[in-house]
Amino acid sequence: MKNIQKIIALSKPLxxxxxxxxxxVLVMSILQQAQPFFIKFIVDNIQLQLTNQQGNFKTVAxxxxxxxxxxxxxxxxxxxxxxxxxxxxxxxxxxxxxxxxSHVFTLPQKYFDSEISGKILNQxxxxxxxxxxxxxxxxxxxxxxIFQSIFTVGILFYYSxxxxxxxxxxxxxxxxxxxxxxxxxGVEEMKKNRLEDITRGRIxxxxxxxxxxxxxxxxxxxxxxxxxTLAKVNQIYDxxxxxYHLINxxxxxxxxxxxxxxxxxxxxxxxxxxxxxxxxxxxxxxxNLLRRPLFAMSFILERIQAAESGSKEYFTIMxxxxxxxxxxxxxxxxxxxxxxxxxxxxxxxxxxxxxNEVLKKISFxxxxxxxxxxxxxxxxxxxxxxxxILKFYQPAGGGIxxxxxxxxxxxHGFIRSHISLVFQDNELFSTTIRENVSYGMAKASDQAIIxxxxxxxxxxxxxxxxxxxxxxxxxxxxxxxxxxxxxxxISRAIMRNSPxxxxxxxxxxxxxxxxxxxxxxxxxxxxxxxxxIIAHRFSTIQSADQILVIDQGKLVGCGTPAxxxxxxxxxxELLRYQISGNEKLLAKYDLH
Numbered sequence: 001m002k003n004i005q006k007i008i009a010l011s012k013p014l015x016x017x018x019x020x021x022x023x024x025v026l027v028m029s030i031l032q033q034a035q036p037f038f039i040k041f042i043v044d045n046i047q048l049q050l051t052n053q054q055g056n057f058k059t060v061a062x063x064x065x066x067x068x069x070x071x072x073x074x075x076x077x078x079x080x081x082x083x084x085x086x087x088x089x090x091x092x093x094x095x096x097x098x099x100x101x102s103h104v105f106t107l108p109q110k111y112f113d114s115e116i117s118g119k120i121l122n123q124x125x126x127x128x129x130x131x132x133x134x135x136x137x138x139x140x141x142x143x144x145x146i147f148q149s150i151f152t153v154g155i156l157f158y159y160s161x162x163x164x165x166x167x168x169x170x171x172x173x174x175x176x177x178x179x180x181x182x183x184x185x186g187v188e189e190m191k192k193n194r195l196e197d198i199t200r201g202r203i204x205x206x207x208x209x210x211x212x213x214x215x216x217x218x219x220x221x222x223x224x225x226x227x228x229t230l231a232k233v234n235q236i237y238d239x240x241x242x243x244y245h246l247i248n249x250x251x252x253x254x255x256x257x258x259x260x261x262x263x264x265x266x267x268x269x270x271x272x273x274x275x276x277x278x279x280x281x282x283x284x285x286x287x288n289l290l291r292r293p294l295f296a297m298s299f300i301l302e303r304i305q306a307a308e309s310g311s312k313e314y315f316t317i318m319x320x321x322x323x324x325x326x327x328x329x330x331x332x333x334x335x336x337x338x339x340x341x342x343x344x345x346x347x348x349x350x351x352x353x354x355x356n357e358v359l360k361k362i363s364f365x366x367x368x369x370x371x372x373x374x375x376x377x378x379x380x381x382x383x384x385x386x387x388x389i390l391k392f393y394q395p396a397g398g399g400i401x402x403x404x405x406x407x408x409x410x411x412h413g414f415i416r417s418h419i420s421l422v423f424q425d426n427e428l429f430s431t432t433i434r435e436n437v438s439y440g441m442a443k444a445s446d447q448a449i450i451x452x453x454x455x456x457x458x459x460x461x462x463x464x465x466x467x468x469x470x471x472x473x474x475x476x477x478x479x480x481x482x483x484x485x486x487x488x489x490i491s492r493a494i495m496r497n498s499p500x501x502x503x504x505x506x507x508x509x510x511x512x513x514x515x516x517x518x519x520x521x522x523x524x525x526x527x528x529x530x531x532x533i534i535a536h537r538f539s540t541i542q543s544a545d546q547i548l549v550i551d552q553g554k555l556v557g558c559g560t561p562a563x564x565x566x567x568x569x570x571x572x573e574l575l576r577y578q579i580s581g582n583e584k585l586l587a588k589y590d591l592h
Contacts, residue, residue, distance in 0.1 A: 013095065017088050018135060021081060022142070028077045029144035031070050033151055036285035038067040044278030089132055096128045100314065106322040109392040110351065118204025119197045120317070126193065127314025134307035137300060145296035152286050152293070159279055160269060166262050167290060171297070174255060178298040181247040182305040185240050189309040192236045197313070199229045255294065262287055323394075324412045337403050339368035340418055340499050340530055342389065346398035349384055358384050360553045361398065371531040373541035376550035376570060382534050385550070386502055389532070391415050420493040421502040428485055433462050434469040437491045444495065452494040455525070458487035494525055501531045 042063050048054045104120070149171065157164030206213055206222050213222055263284065270280040342365070349359040359381050366372050374382040387393050388400060391412050400407040402415060428436050437452055438444035449469060453459040461484055465471035473479050473488075480488070493501065503522070523543070535541045542561050549557030551570050559567070 014088060014092055014135075017084075017091075018138065021084050021088060022138070024077060024081045024084065025144055026147060028074055028081065029147055031074045031077070033148060033289070034070055035067060036282050036289065038063050038070070039285060040278040040282035042278075043281045044276055047277045085136060089136065092132055092135060093128055096131060097124070100124050100127070100318065103318055103320075103322070106324045107317075107320055108323040108394075109387065111320065113351075119201035121204070122197050122200040123313035123317065127311045130307045130310025131314070133310075134303050137303040141296040141300055145293040145300065148289065148293040148296075152290050155286055156283065159275065159283060160265065163262050163265055163283065166258055166265075167287075170255065170258050170290070170294065174251060174294050175297055175301070177247055177251040177254075178301045181244055181251070182301045184243050184247075185302070186305040186309045188236050188240045189306070190312065192233050192240075193309060193313070195229050195233050195236070199226055199233070202226060202229075251298075255291075259287055259290070336418055336499060338499060339528075341368045341403055342366040342500075342530065343401040343404065344385075344388075344398070345401065347388065347395045347400060348397035349388060349393060350396050357396070358553050359388075359395075362550075362553075362555045363398075364548055364555060364558065366530055366532070368530055369528050370545045371526055371533065371543065373533045373535060373544040373547045374550060375535070375541070375547050380550040381553045382550050383504070386421075386504060386532065386534065389500075389502070390419060390421070418498055419500045419502060420496040420498040421504065422486070422489045422493050423504050428473060428480075428488060430472070430474055432467070432470045432472060433465070433488065436473065436488055437495055439492055441495060448495065449491075452491040455494050456487045456491040458484065458491050461487075490522070490525075499529055501526060501529045503531065503533045503535075505534055505536065 042060050045056060045060050045063070049057075153164055153167050153171075156167045202222075203226060213219060266275065266280055266283045266287075269275045270277065275283070344362050344364050346361045346363055347359055348357055348361055350357050362381075362385070374385060376382055384393070388395060391407060391410075402410060402418070407415065429439070433453075434446075434449060437449050446469065450459060453462055462468060462471070471479075493503075533541055533544065541547065544561060546558060547561055547564055548555060549564065549570050557564055557567070557569050
């Protein structure tokens with residue numbers, strides 16, 4: 001019941017509407033309970049007419065009219081409650097999604113590094129659906145079931161003690177079997193949910209990497225992997241279904257036996273004259289109505305169990321500790337530091353408390369307006385430094401300072417508002433050129449977007465696209481070439497025009513001609529900015545003010561390109577490899 005308490009707490013803003021709907025449904029159930037009494041009085045009137053000619057057809061007609069009015073009001077209330085339920089349901093879905101989505105934005109980057117996006121989305125959808133189902137069940141069944149149970153058993157006791165007692169004893173036995181059934185179902189459901197998360201996560205990954213899958217002819221293994229997992233899901237479902245239907249058979253058969261016994265007692269008492277025909281009809285109708293609260297209680301238990309298991313991962317994510325504060329308002333440019341500097345002081349970092357250090361007491365300063373390049377072998381820790389500057393991660397030791405203001409005292413939004421960046425991977429959305437270039441900006445004119453495209457050498461190819469600025473580029477820019485995608489990213493950085501610029505292999509996807517053409521745009525963009533470049537092609541960093549050489553998480557060299565080229569170490573070693581490769585290529589084609 002732990003998650004049920006959380007569901008009720010989370011849905012608190014909609015509780016007033018939920019209780020109002022519950023009262024509406026309760027009124028409907030009261031009207032439904034009144035219907036058997038109209039039938040009783042009609043039958044009693046007919047019996048009077050048949051036995052001593054004292055019946056009154058006019059009374060029967062009025063009773064039928066009353067029954068019609070009750071049914072009409074019930075139908076109107078039912079339509080209103082359904083519409084009101086839809087209203088609450090849609091608001092609840094929006095509220096739950098917004099709560100989840102806003103919370104996800106505050107989670108540490110480490111969480112996303114270890115989770116599959118398709119799995120997170122599946123947990124969101126299942127969690128919201130199970131919570132919606134529970135709240136719908138609560139409004140439509142809980143209050144009516146309680147009222148109908150008390151009312152029906154009370155009336156049966158009024159007319160016959162044995163009948164009332166038998167009716168009362170049905171409830172604990174039926175509820176116990178329902179509870180046992182749903183508990184068994186829930187244990188298996190959690191196993192099934194885990195497998196379904198794995199399956200949907202994998203399908204999402206495959207779709208996102210469909211070129212890789214097709215290129216390596218891996219469709220069959222991927223299909224078999226999903227098929228095998230789904231077969232396990234079916235095995236679990238088969239066990240669930242078998243257990244459920246066996247218990248359900250005994251539960252329903254036991255109920256029918258008791259109801260038949262109650263009916264026999266009713267007929268016997270009517271034979272003996274202890275009950276009138278109208279009272280007999282009333283009791284039989286109430287016995288039939290008794291099924292409704294019993295089925296409702298069984299359904300309530302099932303929904304509770306489904307909500308417990310279905311919302312488990314939803315609340316697991318919601319219970320994760322926030323690392324960031326979500327600010328939905330952008331920081332005004334006027335509040336930014338116009339000439340920022342960065343300082344790493346003995347910074348260490350590890351991905352978890354038990355893992356090895358990725359960075360080991362690194363210290364350096366980057367003055368305002370200076371261009372710094374991070375150089376080193378793959379896995380040396382260059383990208384980790386960038387992630388720390390962006391405050392995606394928190395240092396395990398030491399401190400980072402922006403204009404000598406400690407990162408620990410600055411919020412994430414303030415830090416990132418100072419930074420424009422171009423990722424090594426093509427980070428684009430499946431929307432238009434316009435929206436990708438102006439991403440993260442509240443307002444952007446076409447003139448500004450076009451200017452940014454021109455400076456990034458992207459304007460010509462964009463104007464050739466169908467739709468131009470409104471051209472749809474597909475998921476992650478699949479309709480564009482690698483170089484085109486990179487230039488859209490650079491256009492986005494130019495648009496943002498922040499005082500700190502991070503270029504993570506910004507020209508890695510460009511051919512030599514495009515790289516040369518865009519270099520002037522980058523140099524213009526880098527003017528008067530603190531610029532950090534990660535590059536493996538040393539031709540792109542020869543104008544850097546200083547180079548920081550990273551090796552195995554340590555800062556092993558610092559200086560200008562010319563100074564480091566003359567010193568033995570990682571930089572001169574990597575430089576020689578590149579020069580040697582170029583010389584071999586020139587010699588091969590006799591281009592010396």
